[in-house]
Amino acid sequence: xxxxxxxxxxxxxxxxxxSRFGIxxxxxxAFTFFESGSAVxxxxxxxxxxxxxxxxxxxxxxPLIRRKKRGLKPTTAGLRIVGHWATRNVIxxxxxxxxxxxxxxxxxxxxxxxxxxxIVRAGGEVLGCGLVSAKGLESQIPADLALAEAPEP
Amino acid sequence: MHIxxxxxxxxxxxxxxxxxxAALAAPPPVHLRVNPRRTTSAALRERLAAVGVRxxxxxxxxxxxxxxxxxxxxxxxFLLGHYYVQGLTxxxxxxxxxxxxxxxxxxxxxxxxxxxxxxxxxIGDQGLVVANDLxxxxxxxxxxxxxxxGVVCAAxxxxxxEHFPRRLLFDRVLVDAPCSGEGTWREVxxxxxxxxxxxxxxxxxxxxxxxxxxxADVVRSGGVxxxxxxxxxxxxxxxxxxxxxxxxxxxxxxxxxxxxxxxxGLAGWKDRAYGNSLGHAARIYPHLVDSWGFFVAxxxxx
Numbered sequence: 001x002x003x004x005x006x007x008x009x010x011x012x013x014x015x016x017x018x019s020r021f022g023i024x025x026x027x028x029x030a031f032t033f034f035e036s037g038s039a040v041x042x043x044x045x046x047x048x049x050x051x052x053x054x055x056x057x058x059x060x061x062x063p064l065i066r067r068k069k070r071g072l073k074p075t076t077a078g079l080r081i082v083g084h085w086a087t088r089n090v091i092x093x094x095x096x097x098x099x100x101x102x103x104x105x106x107x108x109x110x111x112x113x114x115x116x117x118x119i120v121r122a123g124g125e126v127l128g129c130g131l132v133s134a135k136g137l138e139s140q141i142p143a144d145l146a147l148a149e150a151p152e153p
Numbered sequence: 154m155h156i157x158x159x160x161x162x163x164x165x166x167x168x169x170x171x172x173x174x175a176a177l178a179a180p181p182p183v184h185l186r187v188n189p190r191r192t193t194s195a196a197l198r199e200r201l202a203a204v205g206v207r208x209x210x211x212x213x214x215x216x217x218x219x220x221x222x223x224x225x226x227x228x229x230x231f232l233l234g235h236y237y238v239q240g241l242t243x244x245x246x247x248x249x250x251x252x253x254x255x256x257x258x259x260x261x262x263x264x265x266x267x268x269x270x271x272x273x274x275x276i277g278d279q280g281l282v283v284a285n286d287l288x289x290x291x292x293x294x295x296x297x298x299x300x301x302x303g304v305v306c307a308a309x310x311x312x313x314x315e316h317f318p319r320r321l322l323f324d325r326v327l328v329d330a331p332c333s334g335e336g337t338w339r340e341v342x343x344x345x346x347x348x349x350x351x352x353x354x355x356x357x358x359x360x361x362x363x364x365x366x367x368x369a370d371v372v373r374s375g376g377v378x379x380x381x382x383x384x385x386x387x388x389x390x391x392x393x394x395x396x397x398x399x400x401x402x403x404x405x406x407x408x409x410x411x412x413x414x415x416x417x418g419l420a421g422w423k424d425r426a427y428g429n430s431l432g433h434a435a436r437i438y439p440h441l442v443d444s445w446g447f448f449v450a451x452x453x454x455x
Contacts, residue, residue, distance in 0.1 A: 042305055043305055043306070043308065044279065044305045044306040046281060048281035051257070051321055052283075054318065054320040054321045055308070055310050057308050058296070058309040058310060058311050059299070059307075059308065060309075061306070061308070062299065062300050062303060077300035077301070080191075081190075081303050099229070125191075125233065145232050145301060146232070147227075147229060148227055
């Protein structure tokens with residue numbers, strides 16, 4: 001179940017996105033935040049958003065951040081909405097690597113970013129969330145948004 | 154009953170019945186809606202052309218017939234949320250609803266989200282769309298589609314439709330009711346049984362009526378209520394709306410303007426006569442527009 005996000009949840013989310021990715025907090029003026037036990041959601045700000053308190057919500061807008069034991073993790077769906085505002089910890093891939101990334105594979109190599117979660121783009125478009133580790137760039141694309149192993153005929 | 158015998162009940166009801174029967178044997182074309190949050194019609198047309206898909210204009214803004222597309226749910230552009238796959242006639246209920254930016258809209262039987270996402274497109278993500286559905290696996294598909302397209306103006310609830318809370322009133326409500334799905338019967342897949350369950354309409358009609366009744370309770374005065382199914386059965390279409398109207402004098406069926414050819418709602422069926430206003434409803438047939446069969450009625454609350 002979702003509820004309106006507590007002020008400290010919103011503050012923590014905005015601080016994380018600004019410090020990690022350089023996304024200015026003013027970018028989120030157009031959104032209302034909701035939270036569940038495991039995630040923080042962004043919903044289009046409007047006079048109607050407040051009325052959602054009258055309903056039992058399964059979802060509200062798009063999940064932006066998931067709360068993991070080891071900290072916050074941005075979602076692919078959320079980054080596709082706000083990731084183009086990022087100024088750091090962004091990796092741009094060529095066309096072939098983009099296909100690998102969308103197929104949930106790890107792309108070996110060393111990256112100039114900080115270790116941890118990054119925003120992955122190709123051709124100017126945000127593909128989703130990646131994880132830079134000792135193994136390289138690990139795709140965090142969820143299964144339902146992943147390219148199938150066999151290419152389309 | 155064998156499906157081919159079942160269709161005979163519509164001889165004399167469906168215009169040009171032989172052409173209707175012939176259309177059932179052919180697969181419907183793939184149609185898609187461009188996701189304006191991610192791309193433009195021109196950009197998608199160019200991208201898909203590079204993989205051999207031709208986008209041909211369809212009579213709905215931002216919608217196209219996709220020629221040469223065999224697996225539309227597996228492409229990179231699909232996974233990136235550049236488009237939504239939706240039958241052309243499946244776009245008609247939301248067009249009949251005609252939501253505007255800033256409005257509150259309820260999609261009572263929303264999964265997997267084709268009409269919800271279309272409504273969100275139509276209001277430019279400005280306003281509120283409540284997408285309700287009961288079944289958990291259907292909710293997952295709905296949420297997955299909302300996330301794939303990046304729809305931020307929709308909230309998902311999982312009430313039993315006939316018990317949806319009356320606490321919030323909506324400018325527009327869509328009841329795209331669970332139905333026997335006769336309209337989706339085209340080019341029969343090899344494994345599909347040809348035996349038609351003839352009791353479906355009788356079982357579904359009371360459910361459909363209860364959904365419509367509850368939906369009506371949450372339409373604001375002056376608001377619009379659209380009832381749609383993808384079936385031809387009058388028992389699930391005109392009869393449901395007629396039964397509803399007999400107890401709700403504050404609602405009336407309005408003429409509906411759709412960009413595809415359609416026939417009027419029936420004046421009666423077997424020994425039952427329906428109210429005159431049912432003629433304003435739209436019956437959509439696959440031989441008149443190459444897509445799925447649909448029924449759409451637009452009602453307004455006084």
